[in-house]
Amino acid sequence: MAPRFFVGGNWKMNGTLSSGKELISTLTGAKLDPNTEVVIAPPALHLLGAQQALQGSKIALAGQNAYHKASGAFTGEISVSQLQDASIPWVILGHSERRTLFHESDADVAEKTAAALSSNLSVILCVGETLEQREANESINVVVRQLDAVLSKVPQDWSKIVVAYEPVWAIGTGKVATPEQAEEVHAAIYKWAGEKLPKGQAEDLRVIYGGSVAAKNCKELANKPSIHGFLVGGASLKPEFVDIVNAKL
Numbered sequence: 258m259a260p261r262f263f264v265g266g267n268w269k270m271n272g273t274l275s276s277g278k279e280l281i282s283t284l285t286g287a288k289l290d291p292n293t294e295v296v297i298a299p300p301a302l303h304l305l306g307a308q309q310a311l312q313g314s315k316i317a318l319a320g321q322n323a324y325h326k327a328s329g330a331f332t333g334e335i336s337v338s339q340l341q342d343a344s345i346p347w348v349i350l351g352h353s354e355r356r357t358l359f360h361e362s363d364a365d366v367a368e369k370t371a372a373a374l375s376s377n378l379s380v381i382l383c384v385g386e387t388l389e390q391r392e393a394n395e396s397i398n399v400v401v402r403q404l405d406a407v408l409s410k411v412p413q414d415w416s417k418i419v420v421a422y423e424p425v426w427a428i429g430t431g432k433v434a435t436p437e438q439a440e441e442v443h444a445a446i447y448k449w450a451g452e453k454l455p456k457g458q459a460e461d462l463r464v465i466y467g468g469s470v471a472a473k474n475c476k477e478l479a480n481k482p483s484i485h486g487f488l489v490g491g492a493s494l495k496p497e498f499v500d501i502v503n504a505k506l
């Protein structure tokens with residue numbers, strides 16, 4: 258059986274308290290495919306307000322990042338255990354904006370992932386290549402290197418990890434990967450999972466696609482056999498997010 262379709266909305270550093278509330282009321286008022294798991298990631302400052310606004314809804318929340326230490330002198334950071342304490346069940350880790358702009362290494366992402374899982378959080382683990390790497394035919398090698406780094410710290414249980422393949426060149430550019438380009442890397446990730454994860458886990462792993470996903474391109478992507486959901490940036494701030502959640506209907 259195919260794993261449950263998963264759609265995440267990464268709001269990044271966008272919006273106000275009131276625009277966030279409005280967006281949530283659009284989502285809670287909409288008819289969403291009950292077979293799709295929906296997780297939204299508002300800015301950290303907005304998480305608790307969003308939690309209140311989502312009471313009684315099946316939509317879950319994610320932090321956009323977290324630090325692996327439980328507490329201490331780390332000004333400006335939020336820890337995985339603080340997310341857990343606040344009943345935020347998910348966290349996005351390894352987003353390319355974190356890797357590029359905030360210099361998070363593969364090893365940092367691996368450490369954060371291990372810490373998040375120990376705090377019982379579920380993780381949306383982002384991987385993906387730059388344009389330069391794609392042009393050098395390195396896409397799959399880069400993604401495998403990023404996954405191997407996490408595997409070295411999380412050798413056993415990947416059941417709480419969703420892998421988001423987000424080619425950097427497709428993020429926020431309007432240049433969506435073609436369904437064939439995305440499928441090729443997703444299939445390589447499943448091959449990796451089949452070879453490297455403990456038996457039986459590859460079948461349940463969700464590999465989702467992110468990078469300029471929109472209402473107009475989501476159905477074609479969702480029809481590919483190895484694409485089991487999306488991580489949406491820009492379009493998750495608009496009512497069209499509902500159409501993306503409903504891509505399989």
Ligand SMILES: O=C(CO)COP(=O)(O)O
Nearest residue numbers: 267428429468469490491
């Ligand atoms: O980075 C993304 C989601 O995490 C994708 O962003 P866009 O959908 O705006 O391209």
